[in-house]
Amino acid sequence: MPAISVSGLSRTFTTKRGPVEAVRGIDLTAERGEILGFLGPNGAGKTTTLRMLTTLLAPTGGSATIAGCDLVRDPAGVRRASGYVAQSGGVDPHVSVREELVTQARLYRLTKAQAVARTEELAADLGLTGVLDRRTAALSGGQRRRLDIAMGLTHRPHVLFLDEPTTGLDPGSRADLWDLVRRIRAEHGTTVFLTTHYLDEADALADRLVIVDKGVVVADGTPDALKRTHAGSPDASLQDTFLAITGRDSAPKDTAPLAV
Amino acid sequence: MSPFLSDTALIFGRYARQTLRSRLQMLFGVLMPLLYLLFFGPLLTDLPLSSAGTSWQLLVPGLLLQLSLFGAAFCGFGIIVEKQYGVIERMRVTPVSRLALLLGRVLRDAALFVLQAVLLVLAALVMGLRAPLAGILIGFAFVAVLTAALASLSYALALKVTSPQEFGPVVNAVTMPSMLLSGLMLPMTLGPQWLDVLSHFMPFRYLVDAVRSAFVGSYASSAMLYGVLVALGLTAVSMALCTRAFRRGAA
Numbered sequence: 001m002p003a004i005s006v007s008g009l010s011r012t013f014t015t016k017r018g019p020v021e022a023v024r025g026i027d028l029t030a031e032r033g034e035i036l037g038f039l040g041p042n043g044a045g046k047t048t049t050l051r052m053l054t055t056l057l058a059p060t061g062g063s064a065t066i067a068g069c070d071l072v073r074d075p076a077g078v079r080r081a082s083g084y085v086a087q088s089g090g091v092d093p094h095v096s097v098r099e100e101l102v103t104q105a106r107l108y109r110l111t112k113a114q115a116v117a118r119t120e121e122l123a124a125d126l127g128l129t130g131v132l133d134r135r136t137a138a139l140s141g142g143q144r145r146r147l148d149i150a151m152g153l154t155h156r157p158h159v160l161f162l163d164e165p166t167t168g169l170d171p172g173s174r175a176d177l178w179d180l181v182r183r184i185r186a187e188h189g190t191t192v193f194l195t196t197h198y199l200d201e202a203d204a205l206a207d208r209l210v211i212v213d214k215g216v217v218v219a220d221g222t223p224d225a226l227k228r229t230h231a232g233s234p235d236a237s238l239q240d241t242f243l244a245i246t247g248r249d250s251a252p253k254d255t256a257p258l259a260v
Numbered sequence: 261m262s263p264f265l266s267d268t269a270l271i272f273g274r275y276a277r278q279t280l281r282s283r284l285q286m287l288f289g290v291l292m293p294l295l296y297l298l299f300f301g302p303l304l305t306d307l308p309l310s311s312a313g314t315s316w317q318l319l320v321p322g323l324l325l326q327l328s329l330f331g332a333a334f335c336g337f338g339i340i341v342e343k344q345y346g347v348i349e350r351m352r353v354t355p356v357s358r359l360a361l362l363l364g365r366v367l368r369d370a371a372l373f374v375l376q377a378v379l380l381v382l383a384a385l386v387m388g389l390r391a392p393l394a395g396i397l398i399g400f401a402f403v404a405v406l407t408a409a410l411a412s413l414s415y416a417l418a419l420k421v422t423s424p425q426e427f428g429p430v431v432n433a434v435t436m437p438s439m440l441l442s443g444l445m446l447p448m449t450l451g452p453q454w455l456d457v458l459s460h461f462m463p464f465r466y467l468v469d470a471v472r473s474a475f476v477g478s479y480a481s482s483a484m485l486y487g488v489l490v491a492l493g494l495t496a497v498s499m500a501l502c503t504r505a506f507r508r509g510a511a
Contacts, residue, residue, distance in 0.1 A: 054353050054355060055352075055353060056349055056352060062492075076355050079354055079355045080355050081354055082349075082353075083353075084349075084353040086346050086349055086350065088344075088345065088346040089345075089346055089350075090346035090347050090350025090351075091346075091347070091350075091351060092278075092342065092345055092347055093345065094278070094281065095274075095278075099274075099277075102439075103270065103274055104350075104354070106266075106270050106353065107267070107351060107354040107355075107356045108354050109263055109355060132403065151350065177479065213388065
Protein backbone atom coordinates (compact mmCIF):
# COMPACT_ATOMS: atom_id res chain seq x y z
CA MET A 1 0.00 0.00 0.00
CA PRO A 2 1.38 3.46 -0.86
CA ALA A 3 2.32 5.72 2.08
CA ILE A 4 0.29 8.56 0.59
CA SER A 5 -2.61 8.02 -1.75
CA VAL A 6 -4.68 10.99 -2.90
CA SER A 7 -7.66 10.81 -5.23
CA GLY A 8 -9.67 13.73 -6.56
CA LEU A 9 -8.86 15.85 -3.53
CA SER A 10 -10.38 19.29 -3.84
CA ARG A 11 -11.12 22.39 -1.85
CA THR A 12 -13.43 25.24 -2.73
CA PHE A 13 -13.38 28.37 -0.61
CA THR A 14 -16.47 30.49 -0.23
CA THR A 15 -15.58 34.15 -0.59
CA LYS A 16 -17.61 37.33 -0.85
CA ARG A 17 -17.05 37.30 -4.60
CA GLY A 18 -18.26 33.72 -4.99
CA PRO A 19 -16.62 30.30 -4.71
CA VAL A 20 -12.87 29.97 -5.38
CA GLU A 21 -11.62 26.54 -6.41
CA ALA A 22 -8.14 26.51 -4.87
CA VAL A 23 -7.64 22.77 -5.44
CA ARG A 24 -9.67 21.14 -8.20
CA GLY A 25 -9.04 17.41 -7.91
CA ILE A 26 -5.51 16.29 -7.07
CA ASP A 27 -4.44 12.68 -7.70
CA LEU A 28 -1.08 11.45 -6.49
CA THR A 29 0.64 8.61 -4.65
CA ALA A 30 3.90 8.29 -2.77
CA GLU A 31 5.47 4.94 -2.00
CA ARG A 32 6.93 4.11 1.38
CA GLY A 33 10.40 5.66 1.73
CA GLU A 34 9.99 7.90 -1.28
CA ILE A 35 10.95 11.59 -1.32
CA LEU A 36 8.25 13.37 -3.26
CA GLY A 37 8.77 16.94 -4.47
CA PHE A 38 5.54 18.91 -4.72
CA LEU A 39 6.06 21.92 -6.97
CA GLY A 40 3.99 24.62 -8.55
CA PRO A 41 3.82 28.35 -9.09
CA ASN A 42 2.49 30.62 -6.34
CA GLY A 43 -1.25 30.17 -5.99
CA ALA A 44 -1.23 26.73 -7.65
CA GLY A 45 -2.82 25.11 -4.59
CA LYS A 46 0.29 23.64 -2.93
CA THR A 47 -0.30 25.04 0.52
CA THR A 48 -4.02 24.27 0.44
CA THR A 49 -3.24 20.65 -0.52
CA LEU A 50 -0.65 20.37 2.23
CA ARG A 51 -3.08 21.79 4.79
CA MET A 52 -5.66 19.22 3.79
CA LEU A 53 -3.20 16.29 3.95
CA THR A 54 -2.13 17.36 7.44
CA THR A 55 -5.78 17.58 8.69
CA LEU A 56 -5.61 21.35 9.17
CA LEU A 57 -8.24 21.98 6.54
CA ALA A 58 -11.22 19.81 5.62
CA PRO A 59 -11.42 18.86 1.91
CA THR A 60 -14.64 19.71 0.06
CA GLY A 61 -14.19 16.72 -2.25
CA GLY A 62 -12.16 13.61 -2.98
CA SER A 63 -10.31 11.35 -0.58
CA ALA A 64 -6.85 10.50 0.69
CA THR A 65 -5.12 7.98 2.92
CA ILE A 66 -1.90 8.59 4.82
CA ALA A 67 -0.13 5.43 6.02
CA GLY A 68 -3.42 3.60 5.54
CA CYS A 69 -5.51 6.06 7.58
CA ASP A 70 -8.39 7.79 5.86
CA LEU A 71 -8.05 11.57 5.96
CA VAL A 72 -11.72 12.27 6.62
CA ARG A 73 -12.79 9.24 8.66
CA ASP A 74 -9.66 8.86 10.78
CA PRO A 75 -7.91 12.24 11.17
CA ALA A 76 -6.49 11.09 14.51
CA GLY A 77 -4.77 8.17 12.78
CA VAL A 78 -3.39 10.52 10.11
CA ARG A 79 -2.05 12.81 12.84
CA ARG A 80 -0.34 9.93 14.64
CA ALA A 81 1.21 8.66 11.41
CA SER A 82 2.53 11.95 10.08
CA GLY A 83 4.71 14.87 11.05
CA TYR A 84 4.34 18.37 9.65
CA VAL A 85 6.94 21.10 9.50
CA ALA A 86 5.34 24.36 8.46
CA GLN A 87 7.18 27.07 6.60
CA SER A 88 7.17 29.28 9.68
CA GLY A 89 8.07 26.40 11.99
CA GLY A 90 5.90 26.61 15.06
CA VAL A 91 7.96 27.22 18.17
CA ASP A 92 7.51 29.96 20.73
CA PRO A 93 10.60 32.22 20.81
CA HIS A 94 10.41 32.56 24.60
CA VAL A 95 10.42 28.83 25.29
CA SER A 96 13.55 26.68 25.53
CA VAL A 97 14.45 24.10 22.89
CA ARG A 98 14.17 21.33 25.46
CA GLU A 99 10.72 22.40 26.65
CA GLU A 100 9.41 22.63 23.09
CA LEU A 101 10.69 19.17 22.17
CA VAL A 102 9.38 17.53 25.35
CA THR A 103 6.01 19.26 24.98
CA GLN A 104 5.71 18.21 21.36
CA ALA A 105 6.52 14.59 22.19
CA ARG A 106 3.89 14.66 24.93
CA LEU A 107 1.30 16.19 22.58
CA TYR A 108 1.93 13.03 20.54
CA ARG A 109 1.07 11.14 23.75
CA LEU A 110 4.54 9.87 24.68
CA THR A 111 4.94 9.44 28.43
CA LYS A 112 7.03 11.96 30.32
CA ALA A 113 10.01 9.60 30.54
CA GLN A 114 9.73 8.68 26.86
CA ALA A 115 9.46 12.34 25.90
CA VAL A 116 12.61 13.25 27.84
CA ALA A 117 14.54 10.33 26.34
CA ARG A 118 13.31 11.10 22.83
CA THR A 119 14.35 14.76 23.23
CA GLU A 120 17.91 13.77 24.15
CA GLU A 121 18.02 11.32 21.25
CA LEU A 122 16.72 13.78 18.67
CA ALA A 123 18.97 16.57 19.94
CA ALA A 124 22.02 14.31 19.61
CA ASP A 125 20.91 13.17 16.16
CA LEU A 126 20.22 16.67 14.82
CA GLY A 127 23.10 18.50 16.49
CA LEU A 128 21.03 20.41 19.02
CA THR A 129 22.43 18.99 22.27
CA GLY A 130 24.48 22.10 23.01
CA VAL A 131 21.51 24.45 22.63
CA LEU A 132 18.81 22.45 24.46
CA ASP A 133 18.50 25.00 27.23
CA ARG A 134 18.53 28.07 25.03
CA ARG A 135 15.40 29.96 24.14
CA THR A 136 14.41 29.14 20.56
CA ALA A 137 14.79 32.84 19.67
CA ALA A 138 18.54 32.51 20.31
CA LEU A 139 19.12 29.83 17.64
CA SER A 140 20.84 30.39 14.29
CA GLY A 141 18.78 29.92 11.11
CA GLY A 142 20.14 26.43 10.52
CA GLN A 143 19.67 25.33 14.15
CA ARG A 144 16.17 26.72 14.15
CA ARG A 145 15.28 24.74 11.03
CA ARG A 146 16.75 21.55 12.50
CA LEU A 147 14.63 22.16 15.60
CA ASP A 148 11.51 22.59 13.43
CA ILE A 149 12.27 19.26 11.79
CA ALA A 150 13.01 17.59 15.13
CA MET A 151 9.55 18.79 16.26
CA GLY A 152 8.01 16.95 13.33
CA LEU A 153 9.95 13.76 14.14
CA THR A 154 9.29 13.38 17.88
CA HIS A 155 6.79 10.54 17.36
CA ARG A 156 8.77 8.75 14.56
CA PRO A 157 6.14 9.43 11.89
CA HIS A 158 5.79 7.24 8.78
CA VAL A 159 5.27 10.33 6.64
CA LEU A 160 6.97 13.71 7.03
CA PHE A 161 5.47 16.80 5.37
CA LEU A 162 7.97 19.63 4.84
CA ASP A 163 6.72 23.00 3.59
CA GLU A 164 9.55 24.89 1.89
CA PRO A 165 12.11 23.56 4.37
CA THR A 166 15.13 25.55 3.18
CA THR A 167 13.58 28.95 2.47
CA GLY A 168 15.78 31.62 4.02
CA LEU A 169 18.75 29.34 4.77
CA ASP A 170 22.32 30.01 3.68
CA PRO A 171 23.85 27.57 1.14
CA GLY A 172 25.79 25.61 3.76
CA SER A 173 22.72 25.13 5.95
CA ARG A 174 20.69 24.14 2.89
CA ALA A 175 23.19 21.42 2.00
CA ASP A 176 23.13 20.19 5.62
CA LEU A 177 19.36 20.07 5.52
CA TRP A 178 19.34 18.07 2.29
CA ASP A 179 21.69 15.55 3.92
CA LEU A 180 19.41 15.41 6.93
CA VAL A 181 16.33 14.69 4.81
CA ARG A 182 18.18 11.92 2.93
CA ARG A 183 19.40 10.47 6.21
CA ILE A 184 15.90 10.45 7.76
CA ARG A 185 14.65 8.49 4.77
CA ALA A 186 17.63 6.13 4.71
CA GLU A 187 17.61 5.35 8.42
CA HIS A 188 13.89 5.16 9.11
CA GLY A 189 12.27 4.54 5.74
CA THR A 190 10.28 7.71 6.25
CA THR A 191 8.24 8.96 3.32
CA VAL A 192 8.99 12.64 2.74
CA PHE A 193 6.55 14.98 1.02
CA LEU A 194 8.17 18.33 0.43
CA THR A 195 7.17 21.54 -1.26
CA THR A 196 9.82 23.88 -2.55
CA HIS A 197 10.35 26.80 -4.87
CA TYR A 198 14.00 25.86 -5.41
CA LEU A 199 14.23 23.69 -8.49
CA ASP A 200 17.81 22.68 -7.72
CA GLU A 201 16.51 21.41 -4.38
CA ALA A 202 13.80 19.37 -6.08
CA ASP A 203 16.33 18.05 -8.58
CA ALA A 204 18.85 17.07 -5.92
CA LEU A 205 16.51 15.67 -3.31
CA ALA A 206 13.32 14.29 -4.81
CA ASP A 207 12.91 10.82 -6.29
CA ARG A 208 9.81 11.98 -8.05
CA LEU A 209 8.13 15.30 -8.76
CA VAL A 210 4.48 16.20 -8.81
CA ILE A 211 3.86 19.57 -10.43
CA VAL A 212 0.56 21.34 -9.83
CA ASP A 213 -0.89 24.37 -11.51
CA LYS A 214 -4.30 26.01 -11.10
CA GLY A 215 -5.34 23.38 -8.60
CA VAL A 216 -4.63 20.24 -10.65
CA VAL A 217 -1.62 17.97 -11.25
CA VAL A 218 -0.03 18.90 -14.57
CA ALA A 219 2.99 16.58 -14.47
CA ASP A 220 4.16 13.60 -12.43
CA GLY A 221 7.43 11.69 -12.84
CA THR A 222 11.11 11.46 -12.02
CA PRO A 223 13.08 14.65 -12.69
CA ASP A 224 14.83 12.98 -15.67
CA ALA A 225 11.59 11.71 -17.20
CA LEU A 226 9.97 15.15 -16.90
CA LYS A 227 12.98 16.81 -18.51
CA ARG A 228 12.87 14.33 -21.39
CA THR A 229 9.14 14.64 -21.96
CA HIS A 230 8.65 18.35 -21.49
CA ALA A 231 11.96 20.00 -22.35
CA GLY A 232 13.12 17.50 -24.97
CA SER A 233 16.29 16.25 -23.28
CA PRO A 234 17.36 14.70 -19.95
CA ASP A 235 20.14 17.30 -19.88
CA ALA A 236 17.68 20.21 -19.93
CA SER A 237 17.47 22.31 -16.80
CA LEU A 238 14.59 21.70 -14.44
CA GLN A 239 13.89 25.41 -14.71
CA ASP A 240 13.11 25.12 -18.43
CA THR A 241 11.10 21.97 -17.78
CA PHE A 242 9.08 23.67 -15.07
CA LEU A 243 8.33 26.67 -17.26
CA ALA A 244 7.38 24.44 -20.19
CA ILE A 245 4.97 22.50 -17.97
CA THR A 246 3.34 25.46 -16.27
CA GLY A 247 3.39 27.55 -19.45
CA ARG A 248 4.76 30.64 -17.76
CA ASP A 249 7.88 32.55 -18.42
CA SER A 250 7.45 35.42 -16.02
CA ALA A 251 6.42 35.85 -12.39
CA PRO A 252 2.89 34.46 -12.13
CA LYS A 253 0.06 36.36 -10.57
CA ASP A 254 -1.05 35.15 -7.18
CA THR A 255 -4.68 34.20 -7.75
CA ALA A 256 -5.53 32.04 -4.74
CA PRO A 257 -7.00 33.65 -1.64
CA LEU A 258 -4.50 34.44 1.08
CA ALA A 259 -4.05 31.78 3.74
CA VAL A 260 -7.57 30.82 4.73
CA MET B 261 -4.46 9.19 33.55
CA SER B 262 -6.77 9.48 30.54
CA PRO B 263 -5.26 11.14 27.44
CA PHE B 264 -7.73 14.01 27.76
CA LEU B 265 -6.69 14.82 31.34
CA SER B 266 -2.97 14.54 30.61
CA ASP B 267 -3.40 16.70 27.49
CA THR B 268 -5.18 19.33 29.60
CA ALA B 269 -2.50 19.20 32.30
CA LEU B 270 0.20 19.54 29.64
CA ILE B 271 -1.41 22.61 28.04
CA PHE B 272 -2.15 24.12 31.46
CA GLY B 273 1.50 23.66 32.48
CA ARG B 274 2.81 25.26 29.31
CA TYR B 275 0.66 28.39 29.71
CA ALA B 276 1.08 28.61 33.47
CA ARG B 277 4.85 28.73 32.89
CA GLN B 278 4.27 31.42 30.27
CA THR B 279 2.36 33.50 32.84
CA LEU B 280 4.99 32.93 35.54
CA ARG B 281 7.64 34.25 33.16
CA SER B 282 5.91 37.65 33.23
CA ARG B 283 5.29 38.40 36.89
CA LEU B 284 4.51 42.05 36.21
CA GLN B 285 1.65 41.09 33.91
CA MET B 286 0.31 38.82 36.65
CA LEU B 287 -0.22 41.76 38.99
CA PHE B 288 -1.12 44.35 36.39
CA GLY B 289 -4.63 43.04 35.89
CA VAL B 290 -5.54 43.78 39.50
CA LEU B 291 -4.51 47.42 39.17
CA MET B 292 -7.69 48.83 37.63
CA PRO B 293 -10.11 47.31 40.16
CA LEU B 294 -7.70 48.32 42.92
CA LEU B 295 -7.87 51.95 41.77
CA TYR B 296 -11.67 51.77 41.81
CA LEU B 297 -11.48 50.33 45.29
CA LEU B 298 -9.21 53.12 46.56
CA PHE B 299 -10.65 56.16 44.81
CA PHE B 300 -14.25 55.19 44.03
CA GLY B 301 -15.10 53.02 47.03
CA PRO B 302 -14.90 55.83 49.62
CA LEU B 303 -17.40 57.91 47.59
CA LEU B 304 -20.09 55.33 48.22
CA THR B 305 -19.77 54.85 51.95
CA ASP B 306 -22.36 57.48 52.96
CA LEU B 307 -24.67 57.29 49.96
CA PRO B 308 -28.22 55.93 50.31
CA LEU B 309 -27.85 52.84 48.08
CA SER B 310 -31.06 51.14 49.21
CA SER B 311 -29.36 47.75 49.25
CA ALA B 312 -28.67 45.17 51.91
CA GLY B 313 -25.30 45.44 53.67
CA THR B 314 -22.63 48.12 53.43
CA SER B 315 -21.44 49.90 50.30
CA TRP B 316 -18.35 47.64 50.30
CA GLN B 317 -20.55 44.55 50.11
CA LEU B 318 -22.07 46.16 47.04
CA LEU B 319 -18.93 47.42 45.34
CA VAL B 320 -16.45 44.57 45.87
CA PRO B 321 -18.57 41.92 44.04
CA GLY B 322 -18.78 44.32 41.09
CA LEU B 323 -15.03 44.86 41.11
CA LEU B 324 -14.37 41.11 41.25
CA LEU B 325 -16.42 40.55 38.11
CA GLN B 326 -14.92 43.64 36.47
CA LEU B 327 -11.51 42.06 37.00
CA SER B 328 -12.70 38.92 35.28
CA LEU B 329 -14.63 40.74 32.55
CA PHE B 330 -11.79 42.95 31.38
CA GLY B 331 -9.04 40.42 32.01
CA ALA B 332 -10.61 37.41 30.36
CA ALA B 333 -12.02 39.28 27.37
CA PHE B 334 -8.48 40.13 26.28
CA CYS B 335 -7.03 36.62 26.76
CA GLY B 336 -7.32 36.05 23.01
CA PHE B 337 -4.44 38.44 22.32
CA GLY B 338 -2.00 35.72 23.35
CA ILE B 339 -3.39 33.31 20.80
CA ILE B 340 -3.12 35.84 17.97
CA VAL B 341 0.61 36.06 18.66
CA GLU B 342 0.92 32.28 18.88
CA LYS B 343 -0.94 31.93 15.61
CA GLN B 344 1.65 34.15 13.96
CA TYR B 345 4.46 31.96 15.30
CA GLY B 346 2.68 28.86 13.92
CA VAL B 347 2.30 27.35 17.40
CA ILE B 348 -1.44 26.77 17.00
CA GLU B 349 -1.11 24.80 13.76
CA ARG B 350 1.83 22.86 15.10
CA MET B 351 -0.40 21.72 17.99
CA ARG B 352 -3.41 21.11 15.78
CA VAL B 353 -1.54 18.57 13.62
CA THR B 354 -0.87 16.43 16.73
CA PRO B 355 -3.50 14.05 18.15
CA VAL B 356 -3.94 16.31 21.22
CA SER B 357 -7.57 16.77 22.30
CA ARG B 358 -9.06 19.97 20.86
CA LEU B 359 -11.02 20.55 24.06
CA ALA B 360 -7.78 20.22 26.04
CA LEU B 361 -6.16 22.93 23.88
CA LEU B 362 -8.90 25.23 25.15
CA LEU B 363 -9.36 23.91 28.66
CA GLY B 364 -5.65 24.00 29.54
CA ARG B 365 -5.52 27.68 28.61
CA VAL B 366 -8.81 28.53 30.32
CA LEU B 367 -7.77 26.86 33.57
CA ARG B 368 -4.60 28.95 33.57
CA ASP B 369 -6.71 32.08 33.05
CA ALA B 370 -9.14 31.13 35.82
CA ALA B 371 -6.25 30.46 38.23
CA LEU B 372 -4.65 33.81 37.39
CA PHE B 373 -7.83 35.86 37.87
CA VAL B 374 -8.85 34.07 41.05
CA LEU B 375 -5.40 34.88 42.42
CA GLN B 376 -5.93 38.53 41.49
CA ALA B 377 -9.39 38.38 43.05
CA VAL B 378 -7.87 37.16 46.32
CA LEU B 379 -5.49 40.15 46.32
CA LEU B 380 -8.39 42.49 45.65
CA VAL B 381 -10.48 41.09 48.48
CA LEU B 382 -7.53 41.34 50.89
CA ALA B 383 -7.16 45.02 49.97
CA ALA B 384 -10.92 45.50 50.38
CA LEU B 385 -10.80 43.96 53.85
CA VAL B 386 -8.28 46.61 54.79
CA MET B 387 -10.54 49.32 53.34
CA GLY B 388 -13.46 48.18 55.47
CA LEU B 389 -15.19 45.26 53.71
CA ARG B 390 -16.86 42.79 56.05
CA ALA B 391 -18.55 39.80 54.44
CA PRO B 392 -19.07 36.12 55.30
CA LEU B 393 -16.21 33.83 54.20
CA ALA B 394 -18.59 31.49 52.34
CA GLY B 395 -19.94 34.45 50.38
CA ILE B 396 -16.43 35.55 49.42
CA LEU B 397 -15.55 32.02 48.30
CA ILE B 398 -18.71 31.93 46.17
CA GLY B 399 -17.52 35.21 44.67
CA PHE B 400 -14.21 33.56 43.68
CA ALA B 401 -16.12 30.69 42.10
CA PHE B 402 -18.07 33.17 39.99
CA VAL B 403 -14.81 34.84 38.95
CA ALA B 404 -13.47 31.45 37.82
CA VAL B 405 -16.61 30.53 35.87
CA LEU B 406 -17.00 33.94 34.23
CA THR B 407 -13.33 33.86 33.27
CA ALA B 408 -13.77 30.45 31.67
CA ALA B 409 -16.74 31.66 29.66
CA LEU B 410 -15.25 34.95 28.50
CA ALA B 411 -11.76 33.63 27.85
CA SER B 412 -13.29 30.91 25.64
CA LEU B 413 -15.21 33.49 23.65
CA SER B 414 -12.10 35.61 23.41
CA TYR B 415 -10.03 32.67 22.11
CA ALA B 416 -12.76 31.76 19.62
CA LEU B 417 -12.75 35.32 18.27
CA ALA B 418 -8.95 35.45 18.22
CA LEU B 419 -8.79 32.25 16.17
CA LYS B 420 -11.04 33.85 13.57
CA VAL B 421 -9.42 37.28 13.17
CA THR B 422 -6.14 37.82 11.38
CA SER B 423 -4.69 40.77 13.30
CA PRO B 424 -4.71 42.35 16.77
CA GLN B 425 -6.09 45.51 15.15
CA GLU B 426 -9.28 43.63 14.32
CA PHE B 427 -9.48 42.02 17.73
CA GLY B 428 -9.15 45.00 20.09
CA PRO B 429 -12.09 47.12 18.89
CA VAL B 430 -14.50 44.16 18.92
CA VAL B 431 -13.55 43.28 22.48
CA ASN B 432 -13.91 46.89 23.62
CA ALA B 433 -17.28 47.12 21.93
CA VAL B 434 -18.45 44.15 24.00
CA THR B 435 -16.83 44.86 27.36
CA MET B 436 -17.79 48.51 27.81
CA PRO B 437 -21.60 48.07 27.44
CA SER B 438 -21.33 44.88 29.48
CA MET B 439 -19.78 46.81 32.34
CA LEU B 440 -22.27 49.68 32.18
CA LEU B 441 -25.41 47.59 31.74
CA SER B 442 -24.63 44.97 34.36
CA GLY B 443 -24.48 47.44 37.22
CA LEU B 444 -20.92 46.52 38.12
CA MET B 445 -20.30 49.82 39.93
CA LEU B 446 -23.76 50.72 41.22
CA PRO B 447 -26.92 48.62 41.34
CA MET B 448 -29.20 49.11 38.34
CA THR B 449 -32.18 49.45 40.70
CA LEU B 450 -30.95 53.00 41.41
CA GLY B 451 -31.62 54.02 37.82
CA PRO B 452 -34.79 54.80 35.88
CA GLN B 453 -36.98 51.85 35.10
CA TRP B 454 -36.10 51.64 31.38
CA LEU B 455 -32.42 51.21 32.24
CA ASP B 456 -33.20 48.58 34.83
CA VAL B 457 -35.32 46.68 32.29
CA LEU B 458 -32.65 46.98 29.61
CA SER B 459 -30.00 45.63 31.95
CA HIS B 460 -32.00 42.43 32.41
CA PHE B 461 -31.01 41.55 28.85
CA MET B 462 -27.34 41.69 29.85
CA PRO B 463 -26.29 38.26 31.12
CA PHE B 464 -23.56 39.65 33.41
CA ARG B 465 -26.15 41.46 35.48
CA TYR B 466 -27.34 38.13 36.91
CA LEU B 467 -23.81 37.21 37.91
CA VAL B 468 -23.25 40.54 39.64
CA ASP B 469 -26.55 40.23 41.52
CA ALA B 470 -25.66 36.69 42.58
CA VAL B 471 -22.25 37.64 43.98
CA ARG B 472 -23.77 40.64 45.79
CA SER B 473 -26.33 38.35 47.32
CA ALA B 474 -23.53 35.96 48.39
CA PHE B 475 -21.62 38.83 50.01
CA VAL B 476 -24.58 39.63 52.29
CA GLY B 477 -24.94 35.96 53.21
CA SER B 478 -28.09 35.21 51.27
CA TYR B 479 -27.19 31.97 49.51
CA ALA B 480 -30.63 30.50 48.79
CA SER B 481 -31.96 33.54 46.97
CA SER B 482 -33.48 33.70 43.51
CA ALA B 483 -30.62 36.04 42.51
CA MET B 484 -28.20 33.21 43.31
CA LEU B 485 -30.21 30.69 41.33
CA TYR B 486 -30.38 32.90 38.23
CA GLY B 487 -26.71 33.79 38.58
CA VAL B 488 -25.62 30.16 38.68
CA LEU B 489 -27.84 29.20 35.73
CA VAL B 490 -26.68 32.10 33.57
CA ALA B 491 -23.01 31.48 34.45
CA LEU B 492 -23.16 27.78 33.61
CA GLY B 493 -25.16 28.36 30.44
CA LEU B 494 -22.75 31.03 29.24
CA THR B 495 -19.76 28.78 29.94
CA ALA B 496 -21.23 25.79 28.13
CA VAL B 497 -22.05 27.83 25.01
CA SER B 498 -18.70 29.63 24.96
CA MET B 499 -16.63 26.49 25.37
CA ALA B 500 -18.58 24.66 22.68
CA LEU B 501 -18.00 27.57 20.29
CA CYS B 502 -14.31 27.74 21.03
CA THR B 503 -13.66 24.00 20.82
CA ARG B 504 -15.29 24.11 17.41
CA ALA B 505 -12.95 26.93 16.42
CA PHE B 506 -9.93 24.86 17.46
CA ARG B 507 -11.27 21.88 15.53
CA ARG B 508 -11.88 23.86 12.38
CA GLY B 509 -8.79 25.96 12.71
CA ALA B 510 -8.36 29.36 11.22
CA ALA B 511 -5.80 31.30 9.26
